[in-house]
Amino acid sequence: MADLETFRAETRAWLEANCPAEMRTPITRDADVCWGGRKAKLSEAQRLWMDRMGGRGWTVPEWPAEYGGGGLSKDEAKVLDSEMRRIKARSPLSSFGIWMLGPALLKYGNEAQKKEHLPKIARGEIRWCQGYSEPGAGSDLASLRTSAEDKGDHYLVNGQKVWTSYADKADWIFCLVRTDPSVAKHLGISFLLFDMASPGVSTSPIKLISGASPFCQTFFDNVQVPKENLMGQAGKGWDIAKYLLTHEREMIGGSDSTGGGMQGGVSQVARRQIGLDAAILADTGLRTDIVRHEINAWAFALTMERVKDEAKAGQGVGALSSMLKYYGTELNKDRMQLLMSINGSDGLTWEGPGEGEGDLARHWLRSRANSIEGGTSEINLNIIAKRVLELPGA
Amino acid sequence: MALVLTDDQKMIRESADGFFKTEAPVSQHRHLRDTADATGFDRATWAKMAEMGFAGVLVPEEYGGAGFGHVAAGLIMEAIGRNLSAAPMLSTAVLGTTALVAGGSSEQQAKYLPLIAEGKRLFALAADEAARHNPAHVTTTATPSGNGFRLNGVKGFVLDGHVADTLIVAARTSGEDKDKDGITLFLVDAKAAGVSNERRSMVDSRNAARVTLADVQVDGADVLGAVGGGFAILEKILDAGRACLAAEMLGVSSESFVKTIDYLKQRDQFGQKIGTFQALQHRAAHLFCEVELARSATLRALVALDEKDDRASLFASLAKAKSGEVAKLATNEGVQMHGGIGMTDDFDIGFYMKRARAAQETFGDIAFHGDRLARLMGY
Ligand SMILES: Cc1cc2nc3c(=O)[nH]c(=O)nc-3n(C[C@H](O)[C@H](O)[C@H](O)COP(=O)(O)OP(=O)(O)OC[C@H]3O[C@@H](n4cnc5c(N)ncnc54)[C@H](O)[C@@H]3O)c2cc1C
Numbered sequence: 165m166a167d168l169e170t171f172r173a174e175t176r177a178w179l180e181a182n183c184p185a186e187m188r189t190p191i192t193r194d195a196d197v198c199w200g201g202r203k204a205k206l207s208e209a210q211r212l213w214m215d216r217m218g219g220r221g222w223t224v225p226e227w228p229a230e231y232g233g234g235g236l237s238k239d240e241a242k243v244l245d246s247e248m249r250r251i252k253a254r255s256p257l258s259s260f261g262i263w264m265l266g267p268a269l270l271k272y273g274n275e276a277q278k279k280e281h282l283p284k285i286a287r288g289e290i291r292w293c294q295g296y297s298e299p300g301a302g303s304d305l306a307s308l309r310t311s312a313e314d315k316g317d318h319y320l321v322n323g324q325k326v327w328t329s330y331a332d333k334a335d336w337i338f339c340l341v342r343t344d345p346s347v348a349k350h351l352g353i354s355f356l357l358f359d360m361a362s363p364g365v366s367t368s369p370i371k372l373i374s375g376a377s378p379f380c381q382t383f384f385d386n387v388q389v390p391k392e393n394l395m396g397q398a399g400k401g402w403d404i405a406k407y408l409l410t411h412e413r414e415m416i417g418g419s420d421s422t423g424g425g426m427q428g429g430v431s432q433v434a435r436r437q438i439g440l441d442a443a444i445l446a447d448t449g450l451r452t453d454i455v456r457h458e459i460n461a462w463a464f465a466l467t468m469e470r471v472k473d474e475a476k477a478g479q480g481v482g483a484l485s486s487m488l489k490y491y492g493t494e495l496n497k498d499r500m501q502l503l504m505s506i507n508g509s510d511g512l513t514w515e516g517p518g519e520g521e522g523d524l525a526r527h528w529l530r531s532r533a534n535s536i537e538g539g540t541s542e543i544n545l546n547i548i549a550k551r552v553l554e555l556p557g558a
Numbered sequence: 559m560a561l562v563l564t565d566d567q568k569m570i571r572e573s574a575d576g577f578f579k580t581e582a583p584v585s586q587h588r589h590l591r592d593t594a595d596a597t598g599f600d601r602a603t604w605a606k607m608a609e610m611g612f613a614g615v616l617v618p619e620e621y622g623g624a625g626f627g628h629v630a631a632g633l634i635m636e637a638i639g640r641n642l643s644a645a646p647m648l649s650t651a652v653l654g655t656t657a658l659v660a661g662g663s664s665e666q667q668a669k670y671l672p673l674i675a676e677g678k679r680l681f682a683l684a685a686d687e688a689a690r691h692n693p694a695h696v697t698t699t700a701t702p703s704g705n706g707f708r709l710n711g712v713k714g715f716v717l718d719g720h721v722a723d724t725l726i727v728a729a730r731t732s733g734e735d736k737d738k739d740g741i742t743l744f745l746v747d748a749k750a751a752g753v754s755n756e757r758r759s760m761v762d763s764r765n766a767a768r769v770t771l772a773d774v775q776v777d778g779a780d781v782l783g784a785v786g787g788g789f790a791i792l793e794k795i796l797d798a799g800r801a802c803l804a805a806e807m808l809g810v811s812s813e814s815f816v817k818t819i820d821y822l823k824q825r826d827q828f829g830q831k832i833g834t835f836q837a838l839q840h841r842a843a844h845l846f847c848e849v850e851l852a853r854s855a856t857l858r859a860l861v862a863l864d865e866k867d868d869r870a871s872l873f874a875s876l877a878k879a880k881s882g883e884v885a886k887l888a889t890n891e892g893v894q895m896h897g898g899i900g901m902t903d904d905f906d907i908g909f910y911m912k913r914a915r916a917a918q919e920t921f922g923d924i925a926f927h928g929d930r931l932a933r934l935m936g937y
Contacts, residue, residue: 431937445937455928463880466854470561477562491847548843557834
């Protein structure tokens with residue numbers, strides 16, 4: 165414990181000295197989120213902050229130091245997190261490499277792959293995208309058809325992915341491909357890593373209902389992928405895919421913008437926008453809706469805290485990632501709808517002269533994807549029914 | 559304190575689970591109801607609960623109690639909820655003890671706490687006066703008389719009031735109805751002249767009494783806490799009760815859930831187990847998540863009470879609201895997914911729905927606690 169206090173003091177001092185002032189202001193625009201990568205357009209402060217944190221491995225505090233991580237214990241990572249929150253420091257780097265590929269690489273990658281890819285993720289040098297979904301393979305992901313033919317020293321990849329978030333901005337892709345069409349669908353899948361600059365890769369953006377185009381169709385036309393870019397064994401990609409999904413789901417369900425840590429957030433906005441009348445919110449109907457939401461949001465945040473504590477103590481709830489994903493995203497959709505209601509007709513603005521006008525409507529619309537991306541709510545309920553409740557035929 | 563059970567608490571959970579399953583199972587509850595038992599619970603079981611340390615779970619060790627704290631009390635209540643065990647655990651071990659610990663003088667504590675731990679004296683909280691919970695609504699009067707006060711008024715919904723030896727009465731010594739100031743708590747002997755009670759057996763087969771106080775003379779020494787300052791103590795008593803009721807409802811929810819999942823795996827229709835129907839699978843999976851949320855909120859409230867966290871009221875309201883909502887859902891779904899058999903008196907699931915309803919109403923439902931929570935959070 166004394167060590168932890170020393171660590172806290174040192175961390176506090178280091179953050180104080182190294183976190184640029186601009187990086188202590190709230191994130192208000194999409195461009196404020198730092199994704200890294202070769203094509204990143206970063207402000208000077210963003211770059212400085214990412215480089216400094218990446219240099220210490222604190223972009224990925226719990227990864228082993230030998231792979232560019234911070235090598236921190238869970239408790240130390242918690243201290244770092246609380247010290248960053250204390251000064252309202254922004255996250256130095258957001259990436260699919262950190263949330264999704266990294267954990268899978270640590271578990272399934274070979275030594276050369278870990279040495280090659282993990283440090284670049286940690287330092288924000290390479291930005292990754294996720295090539296899972298296809299036009300004919302969404303919830304039924306294992307029916308995917310993108311093929312990878314064994315050509316001796318390389319695989320020849322042909323096919324199409326869809327809904328590939330940030331494919332046009334990413335440097336590399338982790339991609340599910342079919343290496344063996346002759347066996348049962350789950351058994352013929354492999355997990356490939358390759359450069360999006362490879363000849364034969366092309367992307368075309370798709371516009372969302374929220375107006376932005378963060379995701380793409382991705383086409384592979386005779387793309388040559390060196391054999392050493394196969395992660396795990398050929399035909400064993402499905403296990404890796406599922407393992408990665410559990411991380412993705414916990415991340416989506418548990419992030420601050422979805423369920424976690426939001427207690428009181430909605431009512432604070434309501435107080436500001438609507439005001440109080442005799443010490444209670446001036447709109448009593450909405451007040452009831454808000455408090456019902458906050459009861460759930462709080463109970464959910466406590467559940468995240470509890471399962472983390474239980475995991476530390478070696479116990480745990482089954483299908484945890486599905487539960488967090490399902491409940492957290494449904495909560496977030498509810499939260500965004502409430503924020504729209506609180507803002508009334510102001511919330512409807514799409515374009516306007518002021519700074520940030522139209523953001524709320526866009527965020528509301530974007531939130532509808534939370535319960536679709538990374539596995540739909542229905543699919544996560546199926547998983548709970550099967551794994552935890554062990555219901556027949558689930 | 560982390561939101562995990564310590565090894566000691568896990569042992570208490572195990573012993574409570576084992577105890578209530580064998581000593582006070584649902585069949586005992588059914589028997590008490592069928593025989594319209596005058597006490598409403600089994601006194602021999604209560605004596606054993608005292609031996610197990612359950613009756614004195616909140617009584618400090620110096621007064622002969624186990625002093626295990628609120629998390630432990632919650633685990634006992636959860637086991638009670640799972641088995642629908644009838645016992646004066648809430649009225650005496652939780653409410654009675656908290657009243658004395660929070661507001662009692664050292665004489666009062668020394669006099670009563672050991673008796674609670676030994677299971678030898680039963681308490682009942684006589685606070686509510688209207689059908690909807692509202693603790694500041696106190697019109698029962700306490701007017702100075704002799705070296706004490708004279709009490710007049712009517713209290714409804716006094717849990718275990720028909721058997722209690724001592725009543726904890728909230729009466730007004732000053733101020734207007736619904737003022738928080740001016741409420742005083744009294745320890746009143748249930749056999750004192752002028753105290754009468756009318757037993758009501760409720761939908762869940764538990765008992766509550768309507769207590770009438772007609773010129774009941776009490777001593778200055780029977781005042782609990784400061785004259786006029788009873789509301790703060792009452793809130794502490796109620797918050798402990800609310801957190802423990804949340805735990806009991808968690809037990810009700812989880813047992814109702816387990817029984818329902820079992821049934822989904824047994825019952826055949828259309829040539830298959832009904833658990834293969836996705837419409838039911840999804841509702842069951844959703845309910846699973848809800849029970850987990852109720853568990854977290856409940857544990858947080860109990861931990862807050864043990865830590866004397868200044869947000870204990872807030873967490874008690876959160877737990878009572880959430881666990882109540884989930885108990886309603888779990889028992890409604892329980893009856894629905896059992897089909898016709900779920901509606902029969904022979905089958906136990908209906909008992910869970912009845913208990914969930916009564917426990918939800920006790921000391922404030924989700925509407926009450928939603929409002930309280932919003933006020934505590936400044937809106
Ligand atoms: C914003 C956004 C970003 C995304 N980013 C990526 C990405 O980066 N990479 C990537 O690979 N993919 C990505 N996706 C794709 C996402 O994973 C899929 O959209 C998702 O898995 C659902 O597949 P689908 O769209 O084909 O819907 P479908 O599978 O066709 O589902 C349609 C509806 O049917 C329901 N349904 C399907 N099967 C069942 C069943 N068995 N039981 C009950 N209901 C069922 C679904 O729940 C849904 O409501 C993204 C999606 C969105 C919206």
